[in-house]
Amino acid sequence: MRSELEQYRSLDALVSVMARNITISAHRNQHCEKLTDNAKFLADHSPTPDEQLIGRETMKHVEEILAKLPPKQHAVLIMRQVEHRTYREIGQLLGIGENSAKTLLSRARKWLLNELSSTSQ
Secondary structure (H helix, E strand, O other), X not given: OHHHHOOOXXXXXXXXXXXXXXXXXXXXXXXXXXXXXXXXXXOOOOOOHHHHHHHHHHHHHHHHHHHOXXXXXXHHHHHHHOOOOOHHHHHHHHOOOHHHHHHHHHHHHHHHHHHHHHHHO
């Protein structure tokens, strides 16, 4: 060990660097321990039974409203919002033009918004 220390010009500088590195390491370790301790206390973000019930009821309500949509509007809405199809694909599948698909989607969204807002009041 002494032979290794002799290669350094200033033992004071070496001790200073070592002390600094030990302090930084201790600080990092302490910070990591705090993070893992805090993780234990984080709230469980899964929905409560009440929230699950409300979610199921809301979903059922939305499904009932969607069932009232005219068939083509319903199809366009599902293809666009759920299946993420382009207007061109929707038009080809339904045998209509792209602009017609856009119009049907717009009407479906407006009707759905109107129904949802009127039933929530």
